[in-house]
């Protein structure tokens with residue numbers, strides 16, 4: 001049996017920012033995962049996101065493929081991704097849909113036809129804006145947690161035009177019989193800064209706190225109604241000189257249909273990520289050279305998708 005992980009719960013609306021920052025610091029040093037409550041994204045809106053998501057994934061495959069992923073926006077079919085290059089599985093048993101920044105200048109997003117799904121786009125846009133605003137507030141607490149000015153990431157311009165991506169995920173309940181080990185999402189760590197994850201409550205998410213120890217020990221991350229599960233990505237791990245941890249996680253099939261929605265909040269493409277002053281010293285010099293955020297992410301996607 002897998003044990004459940006006891007993660008701290010951070011209240012985004014708490015007036016005591018310093019105490020929240022202290023809890024975030026501890027959570028990010030120890031595990032890289034925590035729950036976030038009172039984040040300002042209404043449960044009703046989240047309910048609509050899952051309804052609309054389910055409508056999209058229920059469309060015939062040929063309709064979904066008309067929106068196939070281009071420039072990291074749109075639909076990815078079942079088994080098209082294998083997040084764990086060491087695994088021999090035929091790919092992850094999930095389909096997904098990516099929505100990138102909503103600004104009209106780039107205009108790369110793909111939307112299902114209004115005739116078929118009239119409420120889809122307004123629902124996703126509204127969710128995107130709300131979770132982005134929660135994410136920015138969270139990042140100011142993360143700055144405090146790193147002994148930086150609350151507005152540090154804003155002031156250095158890291159989030160002027162954030163590369164924020166909403167990813168709808170659908171894990172089918174029934175997989176059919178197979179001898180192969182099938183994952184919903186195989187073991188990986190997220191690439192960027194922070195991820196805010198919500199699900200429809202069907203279990204499956206697991207975390208491995210010690211990625212270098214064998215055999216790997218996996219612990220369940222339980223669902224809490226109304227809470228986001230937040231985790232640190234590899235770019236923030238690098239930015240903090242490995243003070244904050246980007247932790248390995250995966251989704252195991254639970255025999256029930258699982259829907260989730262991940263919001264990946266990353267800096268502007270042009271922002272150069274280099275070791276934060278508060279995270280290095282003579283005794284602990286920077287472990288990584290500076291890198292443009294866009295270049296870092298592009299390389300990670302190339303390794304996952306080949307493009």
Ligand SMILES: O=C(O)CCC(=O)C(=O)O
Nearest residue numbers: 169185190205251260262
């Ligand atoms: O669906 C989930 O619960 C997790 C998804 C995930 O880890 C990811 O998309 O990076």
Ligand SMILES: [Fe+2]
Nearest residue numbers: 188189190249
């Ligand atoms: Fe992930």
